[in-house]
Amino acid sequence: MAATRLSGGVVVTDGQRPTEGGGEAPSRRGGRGLPGVPPGETLRPSTDTIWTWLDAVPDPEIPVISLTDLGIIRDVAYEGDTLIVTVTPTYSGCPATSIINLDIETALRGHGIEQLELRRQLSPAWTTDWxxxxxxxxxxxxxxxxxxxxxxxxxxxxxxxxxxxxxxxxxxxxxxxxxxxxxxxxxxxxxxxx
Amino acid sequence: MATSDKDMLVQFLLRMGDNSLILGHRVSEWCGHAPVLEEDIALANTALDLIGQTQFWLGYAAEVMDGDKTADDVAFLRDVWNFRNILLVELPNGDFGQTLMRQFLFDAYQSILLPRLSKSSDPRVAEIAEKASKECAYHVERSADTVVGLGDGTEESHARMQAALDRLWPYVGEMFASDDIDAAMAAAGIAPDPASLRSEYDALVGKVMAEATLTIPQSDFAHKGGRSGKTHTEHLGHLLTQMQWLQRAYPGASW
Structure with a gap:
């Protein structure tokens, strides 16, 4: 899924300050319904479905494992209509962090998520136990x-x-x-x- | 938060962030120059962790300051007199042994300070320190091992490590020189009084130097002025001309 240009940059916040996600993508109607969503209902995939989608996003530097394998996705939840994905960094200066955020956004927008916010969470600090x-x-x-x-x-x-x-x-x-x-x-x- | 409390917190955050930033920059100067590839990679990784920690500290400092500054503004748009790092970290690298000696003297301090900061009354300080503390634990293990390996190594490496310790020891005292900002942080439960960390530091450094067969200088004379911003060495300005070159030549340029 290379080179998907995203409409509206994703908002990465520090957790305390919810910000609006970029939500200007065209509205979805017609035959592109999401799995398990009856026609006509609000297209809002369950958080379990989101987790499944995230399972398929590889780590950019070690593509053999996924972001969920790595244990850096700390939470997936809705606040109103906005999907909040909470991510913790592996190492403070890991250059892959911004690519990871971009990959999450690309994957979720590719599945039709329009209102999206990524939050950075530092504590508890990431451990390989996860x-x-x-x-x-x-x-x-x-x-x-x-x-x-x-x-x-x-x-x-x-x-x-x-x-x-x-x-x-x-x-x-x-x-x-x-x-x-x-x-x-x-x-x-x-x-x-x- | 009263204005003066806010200023005090900013000063504390600049001290934390500038130490990481300036040392991170210094260590990164080794990239491509270290004696062997493994050491080159290790130094670059250490620098990367420090720059990453800088983003958190200076990012928080920028938030506490008024206006909409970012960590980048704070790092790249200040001049020498506004930096609050200790003098130790701005000194030129010297040889590989001196670089690793400085790293150990700094890592040892951080390894005692950061776990205490992870219990800070300020939740942002606590979470940054918790993260940085794990990285620091890894750094101090390696820098201590290297100091022992080189100190208790060949005649040549021993002599160089002793010279490095003699050269750098007068810059250790500044880490523990408390002032009114430290007092305010301690009173608010944000950070410990640095003076209270000295005995634990001396115990750790003493143990490692003994193992490295190195002698800690007797004199407790300390060069100061970096943390308070009163006097930096001439070296910081030179460092900034490189580190800040892009923003000085092309103001506002972004990646």
């Missing part, structure tokens, strides 16, 4: 060792050996560190546990 099991499995299958409370990868995501060593506490994105397997000699990313 990553889903399926997200952890997908990371490992992709070659990134999932976060472990012990502070290092359990095993090499390539060969499964437990003979691993740290190369650097940081890696290619703020959320990863560089490790290496001393059995198969392959380097790999480890998703930092915070």
């Amino acid at each position: 990553m889903t099991q399926s997200g952890r499995d997908k990371l490992e299958a992709y070659g990134i060792a999932p976060p472990q409370p012990a502070g290092g990868p359990e095993k090499c995501p390539h060969c499964g050996s437990q003979a691993v060593e740290k190369m650097s506490q940081f890696g290619s994105t703020p959320c990863k560190a560089q490790w290496r397997c001393t059995a198969c000699l392959e380097p790999f990313d480890y998703f930092k546990c915070i």
Whole structure:
């Protein structure tokens, strides 16, 4: 779904100050009804449906997992007619944050959501404990060792050996560190546990 | 909030944000120059966290100030005399060892301050500190490890780390020099009195330096003036000419 130009930029707020979402898209009528919405009724998908849509939005830097796998979508709710999606950043300076917001907006507008507001929530601070099991499995299958409370990868995501060593506490994105397997000699990313 | 209370809060937020901003900028100067690729990436990531934290602190400062300023306005449209960072963070990087020594001396302070701020009576301060605290815990682990590795390393690395500590120690005292702004923050329950953090800091730094086989200088002389804004070193102005170049050359330019 590349290059969907959005009408009206999304409003990202700090939570305390609700602001109107950009809602100038053409009204929807006719045969484009949403799943489960009888014809003629207000087109307002349930929050469960919204969550399902968000399940399909990939992380821009690690596209093998979704934003919901990552655990950064903290809430989905309506305030009046406006859909409020609350997002927490992974790392303070993660450059993917603005792309994540754009991707959420693109996906939801693509599903016909017109009144949309994204809110940033800092507290409670994001933790890798919020990553889903399926997200952890997908990371490992992709070659990134999932976060472990012990502070290092359990095993090499390539060969499964437990003979691993740290190369650097940081890696290619703020959320990863560089490790290496001393059995198969392959380097790999480890998703930092915070 | 009374005007003076508001001014005090702004000053406190500038101190927090300017420390992160100026150190973040300094550390980012290593990008592409570090001794090995892993260290280069680590320094760039550390700088990124600090700049991210800056956006929160200065964003809140901008909100508390009157008008509709943004974090970018505060970062890029002030001159030297309006910055409130401690002198330590504006000093030039020196060699890799000095950069990591400065990082540890700063991380150690933040690792004690931020958890206390996460219990601030101001909910915005508390949530920013809670977020930053997790990143800081990661930074201090790494900077402490590196200080120990280099201090208790080769003759050459040891000598350089001792020289770095001797050079930077006179800039440590400023972190704990309380003034009326700190008193107001402490009275309002927004932030602890920095002087109250000193013993915990000395214990942490003492432990790491002992492990690094480095000797902390005896003198408690401290260069001051950055937090209060009275006197910055000549280095800050030079830093700003680079950091603020785009906004100075093309006022109002946006990405």
